[in-house]
Structures are given as structure tokens and as C-alpha cells.
Amino acid sequence: MKRLQLGRWSGQLLCPRTRPCCLRQQQQQQVYQRLHVASSIRSQSTSSAAEINYEDGQESETLAEIDLDGPIPEFPSPLPEAALHSAKLAALHARLSLPQKLPLQTMARTLVDSTADPNVDFNNATLAQLGGNLMSYYVSEYLICKYPRIPMTVLFAAAYAYNGPKTLQIIGKEWGVETAAAPGSEVDPGLLQFSKMKPGTHIPGFGQGQTRPNAHHQSNRRGVSSRVVYDDEFGDTIPNKTTTHDNVQTTELAYANFVRAVVGSVYAHAGREAAKTFVKQHILSRHLDISQLFVFKWPVRDLARLCAREDWEHPVARMLSETGRRSRTPVYVVGIFSGSDKLGEGSGPNLVEARIRASVAALKSWYLYSPGNQVRVPSDMESENAVPWEPVHIDIGEIV
Template sequence: MKRLQLQRWSSTVLSPRARTSNKLHQHLYSASLRHQSTVAPLQTESPTQNVIEDASLDLEDPELKLRLDSVHKRKSQLKYPSPPVNAAAESAKLAALHARLYLPSRLPLETLARTLVDVSADPNADFNNESLATLGHDLLTYYTSEHLLATYPRLPLTVIFAAMYAYVGPKTLAAMSKEWGVDVASLPGGEVDPGFLQFKRVEPGTDLSKATKGKGPRPYAEAKNWRKTVTSKIFYDDEFGDPIKGSNEAGAGVPDELARATAVRALMGAIYLHSGRPAAKLFFQQHVLSRSLNISQLFNFSQPARDLTRLCARENFEKPVAKIISETGRLSRHPVFVVGIFSGQDKLGEGAGASLLEARERAALAALKGWYLYSPLNVRVPSSMEEEGAAPWKPAYVDLGEVIS
């Protein structure tokens, strides 16, 4: 009885527009209850159908139309695993990211939104970033490798792999996306803002060593003593010299680091497709080569004196000889010895240490770094020939390679 009186009172006091809004909420609530037990959440049937069929509602009311459109739009978005294409034009986060990175105007927001959809979130190849990431991955590794080989033609292979990983490895690309302000969505879905990075997260307790993307089998992935060599690079290694791992299972989650790295690679591929090679290379120089990397800290020689002797023998230099240049406090608690490595009359390196042996090892290490870190003048990379008005190509310096012990 009280409920009936309350309904009569509300129908007499509220304005016509308020009564229409109240009746709309009642119809939506009752329709949702009827569909909750019988209709799946992602089916095309909408609870607004019964509301539209009700002749007592004024469909010419602008507020009612706006409410119906918003409900229908939200219901239709729930049908998709990733945001629809037309939602990119309404995303403020996408527009801010586009302006923050100074991306080319030819790159549309729809493609930028696609770069943020991982294959684990949407398996449809027409809407995820897998194809763009493959192209961007090849471009990043190509530009990085040609820069390292042309700038430092004598680097050992292990140092090249370490430098490649430092420039375009997953950790670096993931940190780069965080610096850009790319946020991660809690769960992927059609109703999520396209400006969020969407991927399916790894289930708790999953072995992260098996949750990484790759190509092909894993013939030597479990080897303990893995050595990065030229021969293994041809068959079993990736671009960083690590064993190739198997690909993910269908529907499996990915770590946050890998999803972020894939998004950066996809953005590189998207820039290349929409704006061409000059824009892609400029983006690479601004965001990758601009990062400081001290290559001299990547060396790790176990026996530098022996390697230096073999290097001198290969290059027909005189046998290296260690000589004391200066010393102080030989009989004190903290002596200092300065030793130089000489090949004939030429000093190859110099090092200081608390003992003669330590000073000699440091001098040999300095001599090896001086050899391997050689860089020619006026360095040009092969991709510079793609620029308009480029000067004729001159052959780049190619070294014999490292001393293999």
C-alpha cells in the first residue's frame, strides 16, 4: 500500500521530463533483470529494446535520446575484445600522446590506438599490433646494428649483442613507454579508453621464462654454458645473441615489460608505414640513439694479457712487453704502480694498480679497449643513401674481427 502511494505521489509532483527519466530507469532496471538470467553478456540483444517499444515514452525528448544512445553505445562496445575504431577520435589520452611524442600528422589516431592493443587482448590480426610490431622490430634492429657496426667496426660480437640489448632490448623499450606516459588498462575490453595499453596479464604462478614471445623451437634454450658465436647466431640466436624461445600458447598472458616493448615496436612500424623512412629514422634517432650508452663498460675480458698477445701476433705487431712507468710506496701498505704495455716503441696502453700484476692487467685491458673502440672519421651508415641528395657511397671500414680464444 505504501509503495502504491509513493508511486502516485511521484507521478503528481515530478515534472514531465523527470517522470520520463524515472520511467526510463525503471524500464532499464526491469529489462536488465529479465536478461540477466537468460541472455549472455556479449549478445546483441539490448535491454533498451523494451524501452523503445513502450509508447508512453517521449522519444523526441533530447535527454531521453542521449541516454538511449549512451546505453546502446556502451552495450555495443561490450561485444568487442578491444575498443572500436571510431572510439580513437574521441580519446583525449591518444591525442595527448600523439602531441607529446611529436608524431607525424600523417599518423592517424586510429593507427596509434591499434599499436596499444596486444595480441593477447585481441587475437584478430586486423585490430592488434602484432604485424606492426614485427615491422618495427626489424627496423629498430636494422638501424641499431648498422649504427654500431659502422661506428665501431672492431667490436667483439658479445659486446655488439650487449649494446643491441641496451639500445632496443625489452627493458629499454618498456622504460621508454613509461617515460612517454603510456598507462596500462587493468583488463582489456571494448569499453576501455583507446589511450590505454591493453593486454592479457600473466596468471599468478606462471613461469615468466616461458611467457616470452619468440619464433621457432627452443633447441638450446636450457643450456647452462651458452656462448654467443657467429655460427650459433645463424641458427639458434635472436638479435641479442640469446637462445630463441618458443612462442606463447593461444590466449596466454604476457608480462607488462613485453607488452610495453611490443607497443613501442608497433609504433615504429606505424610511423614507417604512414610517413616513410625519413620519419621513422628521425624517430629512431630522437628516442633511441639519443640515450647515453658507455660502450667501454660492456667489455669483460677474462685474460686480457693473453688476448693482447694473440692480437699482436695476428696483426704482425711486435710482442707486447709490460714496463714500469712509475711507482710509489712499494714498501708501504698502499703502494701504487703504473705499468705500460709497449709493442716496440709504441705504447698500447697504461694502467695503475696496487700490485704489478694488477697494473699489468689493467694496462692490457686499456690496450684492448683502445683497439676495439676504434671509430673512423665521418661515419656513414648504409641507410643514409636513402636520403635525397645523398653523396656517393664510400665503402665502410670492415675489420678482420675479434680474436677468438
């Protein structure tokens, strides 16, 4: 499998000084020199001839030409050099057991949202895009390979439960990341920085900013196929960037972009294996009861169609046991049988309810078939000395 070329995505992250420095980078170098070497310059008469050489080979003005007594310019986010002196950032790096290849400067960049600093060279927009795609890929292949018969709507719900914005916000808070009151250059680099949504801001509702062609049609219907083609990886409508107001961000999305940026930075600095291991440890390791995500409207009919499609005998409900028939709280246990095979079992206060619950149990046992927790996924073939690939089970599709 061909390896992805990340030159355009992470090149400016891995080598931020390999091209001519922009004005802001020069200002940051000046501020850094002003804060750290001002005392030595004033105490040495020969220090005025010293020069600053950037990594791209360009020579800057001499230290004597820098106005050491002038006001320090304000930036939307902290300087990259401040990350080396942040105790919060070093503790977060150690708490997550991140690889040593990931520098603190990049870790500080993951905490700067695009609403706090619009410059893509200093915010986490590109890293969040990269990390979000990686997380969606690893979560999707895990769910599809582990539950090959899972319906599409349940797959959307499970993916949202694993790496949706609400879950990523919980993960970010569990990591001990706190938010800054307002972004700025004086903020500790270990705090999450973003422009918070102002009270009373109008939030676009359904039908605004969608990418589907019939978004404004009165008879707009969002079927499963339409959600797969036009919507995001969770089956939700994709908002238009023009619907943002005053360049603000909610706390939920800011935390989600931060977690995605951390995954992207691990991939950019430590490689694919480290990023995949990080996703397994922090995302896929969380417990999710997928059986609670199913909602059946006509379970008895769906079970009959399943038996007809698989060429089984028609399902028949049989009462297995009962208790308290003449009391206020009777309980009936009903089993669904196809020939001599019992497909499901359920209990209820009456025979109709028990039959429905037994049909739901039979449908869940069919949809939740799994080859096991150690099932292989396609990304395992990217590692060196990988075992030859064995095709996973692919189901013919949903019942209805």
C-alpha cells in the same frame, strides 16, 4: 636500392575498408551509429529511410533496422572511433611530435596488444613486427659502422641495451603511457591494454621452445656462430609460440611491442625518413658506455696474439710510476709498449694487477676504434640526392 613493398604488411592498416567488411566492423559501425545518432533518429520521422554506405560501396541495413535499444556488444578492445575522443591519446601524439599523417586511430591500435585482442586487424602485432625489424636494422648498422672492430658478443649486448625489451619498457614509461587494469571496449584508448601474467604462471626456462636443432642434446653448446645463426638479433634463444600460457603477456614485452608498433606506424604512414629520424631521436640518442660491456678472460694473452697478428713487436710491460710502496695502499702505474709505441696504461695495487689493467686498456682501444660520430650508414643511400657512397672500414675479425 629497391624499396620494400609493404602491401601485405600495412595494406590492411592504410585502407581498412577497401575490402568487404567483416562482421565485427559492421557491428562497430552499428554501435557507432547507435551511440551518436540515436537521438536524431527518434526525433525525425523520415530518418528511418536513411541508409549507411560503407567505403567499399556496400549498402548496409537502414538505421531503422538497427536495434537502438538493444545491448551494446562487448569487444576485446575499444572502438576505432573512440580514439578521436581520447585526451590521453591526443596528448601522447603531441608529446612524441608524431607526424600529422599518423591518425589517432592507428595510434590507438599501437596500444592494443595481441593478448588483449587476438584479431590482427585491431591489435599491434603486425605493426610491432615491422617496427621491430626497422629498429634492429638501424641499430645494427649504426653499431657496426661506428665500431667496425667490435666483437660479436659485445655487439649483441650493445644492441640489447639500445632496443631490448627492458630498454623499450623504460622508453614507453618515459613517454607517459600507463597500463589498463584489464582490456575491454570501455577502456580509454590512450592506455596500454594487455592480458597480464597471472601469479604462479610457469615461465619456460632455457632449453624449451628453442629453434636450434640440438636443443635437447645433453652436450648442447651455444657458441658465437650458433647464436648468430639460430638466435635472435640479441643472441638470445627464440621462444616457441606454443610455450605461452593462457594467452598472457608480461608488462615488459607489452611495452616493448608498443614502442615497436609506434615505429612501424610511423614508417607505414609517414615513410622511411620519418621512421629513421624517430629511431635516432628516441633510441640511438640514448647514451651507452660500450667500454663497460667488455669482459676479458686472458687479456695479456689476447694482446700478445693481437701484436703477432698485426706484425707488431711483442708487448712489454714497463712501470711508469709508483707511490706508497711501503704503505698499506701502494699504487703502481704500468704501461704496455710495443717497441716505442704505448698501447695502454693501467694502475693497480700490485704490478700484476696493473699489467692486466694496462692490457685491458690496450685491447679496448683496439676494439673501440671508430671513424667518428658522423659516420655514414648504408641506409643513408636510400635518400634522394645522396652523396656517393664511400666504403666504411671492415675489420678482419676478432683476435681470438
